[in-house]
Amino acid sequence: MSLQRAVAAPFRQRGVRQLNENEFVVALSLDREWFSPDQAQRLADVATTEGLVERIEGELAVTFDPHDVDIPGGFEPDESILQRRTTFERLLAAVVDAGVEKREAVGEINQLQAELAVSVEAAAALYARRRGVEVTDLAARATEGLDG
Numbered sequence: 267m268s269l270q271r272a273v274a275a276p277f278r279q280r281g282v283r284q285l286n287e288n289e290f291v292v293a294l295s296l297d298r299e300w301f302s303p304d305q306a307q308r309l310a311d312v313a314t315t316e317g318l319v320e321r322i323e324g325e326l327a328v329t330f331d332p333h334d335v336d337i338p339g340g341f342e343p344d345e346s347i348l349q350r351r352t353t354f355e356r357l358l359a360a361v362v363d364a365g366v367e368k369r370e371a372v373g374e375i376n377q378l379q380a381e382l383a384v385s386v387e388a389a390a391a392l393y394a395r396r397r398g399v400e401v402t403d404l405a406a407r408a409t410e411g412l413d414g
Contacts, residue, residue, distance in 0.1 A: 272300065272343040273313045274332035284327040300343055308348045315350050317403065353407045357390035364399045 276285060276293030285293075287310060294306035301309060310326060313319045319326045351359070361371045371393065379389035387408035394401040 268343045269313065269316065269347040270318060270330070270335055271337050271341060272309060272347060273318045273328065274330075274335040275337055277328050277332040278335075278337070283332070284322070284325050287321070287324055287326050290326050305345070305348055312348060312350055316356070353387045353404055354390050357387065357394055357401055357404050357408065360399050360401050360404070361390070361394050361397060364397060366397060
């Protein structure tokens, strides 16, 4: 959630859904002083990987409504959001965000992986689908290479 908050902030600040990538970096590094310019650029890369923004001809277009994101007063993101998450971590986060307890999800995913002899990512995608969690894009990544 703090990744989405950090990404939403520059768009909300300017009241737009699309920003020049340099404006995004300036908003996070100079205006808010949350990150160095290099870190802010890294955030743009992570946000793209996570599907929060799309790159369109040097611009970043947000894929969600930034005004729907709560950014509490005094919010300051942690540098940990600058790390790309694996497909498994993203699938697990989606399941947990849908209300499943993390420990329970990990246990059941591991059990599925063992029963089906598939990758942990494929097991997590199947688990998410069984729970009714929308993970279509992640599932495609997770099941690459499966015979079928």
